[in-house]
Amino acid sequence: MPEMTMPETPMPEVRTLENPAPAARKSFLSEAICYRLSEKAERVRWRMEDVPWAEIKPGTVSPEWLELIRQSAYSELTTFTASQRFLKDFWDDADFSQWVSVWFYEEMRHPQALLKWLGHFGVTVDAEFMLQGRGTAPFMKSRMGTLVSNIISEMVAATNYHSLHVHSPEPVLAGIALNLSNDEARHASSFYAYAKIHLARSQNPERDRRDALKVLYLWFQDNDRVKHPVNEFLGRQAASSADGSYLRHAQQVFGAVKLRACKRIGKLVGLAIATPEDVLRHLG
């Protein structure tokens, strides 16, 4: 009698949180927020050709203002390197890395618009300027820290551009600054949305909350220690001899944005935070 062989039954696959049953896996389309954020971006996006370039009157702006705008455009160029880092460090986050393409595109239009405006006043830059501006401070090790730092820097940038909108010596620049301010405010909201998702899925939410608080504290309590392009821009602004009323206004609104950031990051981590001192209390 031939030997009986038992048919091999495949071992059932072990299901874990990281490896759920196929039916439990959500589709990228239903889960990713990059669709919603991209659609919103398309709805509100300003067009370069709609800027009334022909209305610029050459000779109406002081050299100090021109230099301030040149520095501002230079600071914007760091987005190139930041996007590279985002794509490398968040390579396994399909949703966020899709959105980075929108962010990069929109951010690159900021120096383009400012440099085009400067061109009407005879201020030009070369390719070396464009490449040198890409240098940026290294990212933090913590993803949560990186996301929170970007929420804050976008809030600060939105505020700075709004100040520029209010105090601009030239109407077309005022319009460009408002466009840029609105972009930066929307970017802050997008980084916030991704930070919220990151925290909800975190393996170590306590550590991530602490990282968020540490970044918030460093941003406003000890500004010199956070090497970030917007911070560096602010430092240069303070050293610049451009119009005093703009700088005074920028300093006042910096105090206001500090309090708004405290409240917003507090909401993100589920704590009532009104001032940087409150952060310190929670870090204990």
Ligand SMILES: [Fe+2]
């Ligand atoms: Fe920007």
Ligand SMILES: [Fe+2]
């Ligand atoms: Fe931005």
